[in-house]
Amino acid sequence: MAGTLPPILLVGCGKMGGAMLEGWLERGVEQVVVVEPYPAAAAGFEGRVTLCTDATQIPEKFRPAAIVLATKPQQAEAALPGFARHAAAGALVVSIMAGKTVAGMTALLGGHAQIVRAMPNTPAAVRQGFTCAYPGPGVTEAQVALCDALLSAIGEVAWLEQEALIDPVTAVSGGGPAYVFLLAEVLEQAAIEQGLPPELARRMARRTVAGSGALLAASEEDAAQLRRNVTSPKGTTERALAVLMASDAWPKLMSEAIAAATARSRELAQ
Numbered sequence: 427m428a429g430t431l432p433p434i435l436l437v438g439c440g441k442m443g444g445a446m447l448e449g450w451l452e453r454g455v456e457q458v459v460v461v462e463p464y465p466a467a468a469a470g471f472e473g474r475v476t477l478c479t480d481a482t483q484i485p486e487k488f489r490p491a492a493i494v495l496a497t498k499p500q501q502a503e504a505a506l507p508g509f510a511r512h513a514a515a516g517a518l519v520v521s522i523m524a525g526k527t528v529a530g531m532t533a534l535l536g537g538h539a540q541i542v543r544a545m546p547n548t549p550a551a552v553r554q555g556f557t558c559a560y561p562g563p564g565v566t567e568a569q570v571a572l573c574d575a576l577l578s579a580i581g582e583v584a585w586l587e588q589e590a591l592i593d594p595v596t597a598v599s600g601g602g603p604a605y606v607f608l609l610a611e612v613l614e615q616a617a618i619e620q621g622l623p624p625e626l627a628r629r630m631a632r633r634t635v636a637g638s639g640a641l642l643a644a645s646e647e648d649a650a651q652l653r654r655n656v657t658s659p660k661g662t663t664e665r666a667l668a669v670l671m672a673s674d675a676w677p678k679l680m681s682e683a684i685a686a687a688t689a690r691s692r693e694l695a696q
């Protein structure tokens with residue numbers, strides 16, 4: 427669905443909400459009303475959107491096609507009831523909150539809402555995001571198309587058939603950028619330990635992670651083959667990978683980390 431996006435109500439203009447909003451404004455959107463109680467968070471959007479600090483300030487005549495919920499999960503209980511009238515009027519509700527289920531949000535929105543759960547990630551800020559989305563009961567094909575357009579404005583989109591899959595998605599692609607940034611941090615630290623000047627260590631860690639990501643994005647080869655392409659037989663990389671790929675090292679740690687994050691996503695439903 428190309429072209430101008432219809433009116434959107436954004437609830438929460440923090441890191442993710444703000445990144446999504448930039449994508450919609452770049453794509454072209456009829457009107458956006460933002461509800462954000464912390465004015466500094468939305469200051470960069472002044473003049474481009476209508477800013478409100480709570481739901482009571484939303485212009486009476488505003489009829490959003492979609493309400494995008496981008497507050498923290500812990501803020502859902504306080505925030506959602508304020509938007510029940512818009513949901514009841516037929517606006518699609520798109521929640522990016524970790525953990526919060528369709529059933530739980532429907533109850534907070536007064537018992538009637540068409541809800542899509544979506545899980546984006548922060549590369550959305552440079553339109554390189556990856557979002558998985560699940561349409562709840564009653565969501566129409568036209569609403570799926572609308573939601574796809576909203577999410578495509580910040581990167582690639584995949585649709586899920588089971589709500590429960592959002593929990594591992596949250597752990598893998600939702601949180602995934604944090605694990606990659608951690609890699610850049612520890613690579614920089616290890617470089618300094620080997621005697622490289624800190625500024626050079628920082629530059630090389632950032633460019634190595636960013637360049638490898640760009641190669642992965644551009645290549646048709648599997649990640650494993652790209653790894654093998656670096657690893658000369660009896661060379662230096664082989665020695666490093668013997669440490670990183672040991673049975674108790676990265677593969678096991680990543681599996682434990684993803685299981686822990688998936689479990690936390692399930693807990694957040696409560």
Ligand SMILES: NC(=O)C1=CN([C@@H]2O[C@H](COP(=O)(O)OP(=O)(O)OC[C@H]3O[C@@H](n4cnc5c(N)ncnc54)[C@H](OP(=O)(O)O)[C@@H]3O)[C@@H](O)[C@H]2O)C=CC1
Binds near residue numbers: 504
């Ligand atoms: N960060 C990430 O990588 C990702 C986050 N998410 C999900 O996105 C959501 C937002 O995360 P993130 O952007 O990191 O968090 P932020 O804290 O940066 O953003 C949330 C914003 O919502 C505001 N807010 C609080 N209460 C209300 C309210 N009642 N009405 C409207 N706005 C309110 C907060 O204000 P204040 O600070 O004053 O409380 C804050 O500015 C979370 O639910 C998270 O699970 C999903 C995918 C990735």
Ligand SMILES: O=C(O)[C@@H]1CCC=N1
Binds near residue numbers: 524596600601
């Ligand atoms: O850490 C979190 O809970 C959120 C969801 C995925 C990324 N950030």
